[in-house]
Amino acid sequence: MVYMEKYTPEELIRKYLAGACTEEEKALVESWHISDLAGSAYIPDEEKINAVHERMQTALAAHIQATRPTPRIGPLRFRMVAAAILLLVLAGGYWWKTHQPREHHFAKTPAPSPADIAPGHEGAILTLADGHTLVLDSLGNGTVATQQGTRLVLSAGTLAYHPAAAGTEAIVYNMVHTPRGRHFRLVLPDGTQVWLNAASSLRYPTVFTGPERKVEVNGEAYFEVAKNTSMPFIIKTPTETSVQVLGTAFDINAYSDEPSINTSLLSGSVKVVAGPLPSQRTALLMPGGQAQVTADGNIKVVDHADLGKVMAWKNGVFNFQDAGLKEVMRQLARWYDIDIVYEQGVPDFEFEGEINQGNTLAVVLNSLEKVGVHFRLENGRRLVVQP
Amino acid sequence: MYRELNDITLFDLLKDGDEAAFNEIYHRYQGLLYVYACRITREENEAEDIVQEIFISLWDRRASLTLRGSLALYLYSAVRYKFFDRLDKQQVRSDYRDAFLRFIRQGEYFTDLYIRERELAQLIEKEVRSLPAKMQEVFHLSRTAHLTHKEIALRLGISEKTVKNQVNNALKILKSRIGWFSWFLFLH
Numbered sequence: 001m002v003y004m005e006k007y008t009p010e011e012l013i014r015k016y017l018a019g020a021c022t023e024e025e026k027a028l029v030e031s032w033h034i035s036d037l038a039g040s041a042y043i044p045d046e047e048k049i050n051a052v053h054e055r056m057q058t059a060l061a062a063h064i065q066a067t068r069p070t071p072r073i074g075p076l077r078f079r080m081v082a083a084a085i086l087l088l089v090l091a092g093g094y095w096w097k098t099h100q101p102r103e104h105h106f107a108k109t110p111a112p113s114p115a116d117i118a119p120g121h122e123g124a125i126l127t128l129a130d131g132h133t134l135v136l137d138s139l140g141n142g143t144v145a146t147q148q149g150t151r152l153v154l155s156a157g158t159l160a161y162h163p164a165a166a167g168t169e170a171i172v173y174n175m176v177h178t179p180r181g182r183h184f185r186l187v188l189p190d191g192t193q194v195w196l197n198a199a200s201s202l203r204y205p206t207v208f209t210g211p212e213r214k215v216e217v218n219g220e221a222y223f224e225v226a227k228n229t230s231m232p233f234i235i236k237t238p239t240e241t242s243v244q245v246l247g248t249a250f251d252i253n254a255y256s257d258e259p260s261i262n263t264s265l266l267s268g269s270v271k272v273v274a275g276p277l278p279s280q281r282t283a284l285l286m287p288g289g290q291a292q293v294t295a296d297g298n299i300k301v302v303d304h305a306d307l308g309k310v311m312a313w314k315n316g317v318f319n320f321q322d323a324g325l326k327e328v329m330r331q332l333a334r335w336y337d338i339d340i341v342y343e344q345g346v347p348d349f350e351f352e353g354e355i356n357q358g359n360t361l362a363v364v365l366n367s368l369e370k371v372g373v374h375f376r377l378e379n380g381r382r383l384v385v386q387p
Numbered sequence: 388m389y390r391e392l393n394d395i396t397l398f399d400l401l402k403d404g405d406e407a408a409f410n411e412i413y414h415r416y417q418g419l420l421y422v423y424a425c426r427i428t429r430e431e432n433e434a435e436d437i438v439q440e441i442f443i444s445l446w447d448r449r450a451s452l453t454l455r456g457s458l459a460l461y462l463y464s465a466v467r468y469k470f471f472d473r474l475d476k477q478q479v480r481s482d483y484r485d486a487f488l489r490f491i492r493q494g495e496y497f498t499d500l501y502i503r504e505r506e507l508a509q510l511i512e513k514e515v516r517s518l519p520a521k522m523q524e525v526f527h528l529s530r531t532a533h534l535t536h537k538e539i540a541l542r543l544g545i546s547e548k549t550v551k552n553q554v555n556n557a558l559k560i561l562k563s564r565i566g567w568f569s570w571f572l573f574l575h
Contacts, residue, residue, distance in 0.1 A: 031496030
């Protein structure tokens with residue numbers, strides 16, 4: 001690609017400053033800048049850097065002081081109070097309306113009103129080795145980045161790692177993080193598939209080398225681990241619990257606000273290791289089994305776990321079978337990105353049944369109301385559970 | 388608390404006129420921007436002027452600024468524009484014309500914007516090692532601890548709104564105290 005020298009360097013710089021460059025010209029100017037920077041060894045010494053830092057800080061403080069407007073607290077505070085009252089009135093109106101007895105029961109799905117909250121969807125945030133982040137919801141299909149020769153390809157909402165065929169350079173780590181209200185699926189460089197539940201993260205190397213394949217999980221993830229007997233797959237959690245996989249499919253729920261870290265096995269076999277050495281405890285799971293590691297490092301093994309309930313999130317449904325109110329609310333908080341407040345303790349309820357995660361919050365709450373739970377939505381995303 | 392906030396959250400607070408957020412951004416980036424400006428201008432006084440102009444304009448225009456990418460990218464490109472502006476006015480680097488011509492004739496360049504941004508950021512950030520130890524630490528901390536209001540709220544068990552208010556409050560309380568005090572002086 002040879003640029004035809006339509007313009008002199010001066011003209012190119014001027015066009016660049018005016019924002020009038022074509023894509024090619026812009027690329028040319030910026031690439032020259034990169035190559036010029038790469039070739040520069042002009043670096044000030046530490047003493048100079050410190051002196052400039054101090055001097056500039058003083059100058060900026062003086063500038064801010066000089067440009068600060070005189071504070072006008074009074075009217076602002078009044079306006080804030082007025083706005084708060086208005087919000088309360090609006091919210092009150094909404095709840096009064098929705099609490100009126102309904103005459104037409106056939107209108108099963110209420111239309112989302114402004115005070116309703118939409119369900120979550122597919123998406124995640126990817127942190128590259130150099131700390132840069134990419135919001136994967138908003139990117140189109142194709143190669144989104146390369147890391148040490150490994151290509152990162154996004155296709156139909158799934159991120160896959162394609163390692164370079166030749167030998168690899170130093171090991172670097174990437175992290176995928178789902179905020180509340182997002183699910184995400186990715187394929188690791190060894191072909192292992194991972195589904196991340198909401199408010200979860202997975203950290204992993206962009207290529208697996210050495211004797212083990214090690215990743216770190218926060219929150220909840222379902223793994224279908226690619227078989228490789230010479231390279232065991234190890235999952236670390238924020239606590240001392242880790243899971244060693246011997247080629248297999250399983251779910252790990254390690255949310256910090258859940259009472260225990262649960263590993264549920266669908267097929268193959270896994271070993272759950274809890275607590276630090278030397279008091280480490282281990283449990284080998286059989287398909288259908290679930291290991292529950294509590295905060296004190298004890299492992300309780302359930303031989304026949306309710307796998308339908310465990311896997312519900314991956315299939316896009318909430319399963320509230322035998323769940324208490326707090327357990328239900330934690331799941332709603334993660335999917336609808338809401339905060340839960342109990343006005344007077346936690347009412348004693350036990351639920352059953354499933355509901356689609358594609359519903360808006362109002363629909364889900366409506367079905368919980370039928371059981372007798374009462375709610376109030378405040379400040380947009382605060383759900384108050386009333387007695 | 389500010390040290391644990393991510394860049395985007397700091398930028399949001401800055402837009403609301405939060406001076407502490409501005410100071411945290413200064414401590415995170417000033418050293419790196421100065422070294423970057425020195426490397427391209429090859430002239431320490433011009434470099435210092437460029438960086439100071441950028442922070443002054445960041446404060447003055449805070450309310451109207453929007454980020455296209457990260458805060459770092461914004462600051463790096465601000466340095467780049469200031470530098471090109473000085474090239475245009477022939478205040479720095481009389482050697483640049485020939486070097487640029489050679490580069491054009493050689494005909495190899497990065498066509499992809501994303502690759503260029505990454506390449507540039509890497510070149511700039513690798514010089515974090517030439518900063519004094521304390522500045523290096525602040526920069527590295529900012530890249531590992533990146534809490535948002537929401538995460539701090541979760542950690543403290545209070546609402547997100549409350550956190551934002553608490554972060555803002557220090558300044559507001561200070562302002563209102565000064566207000567009351569001068570009113571008090573007025574009466575007596």
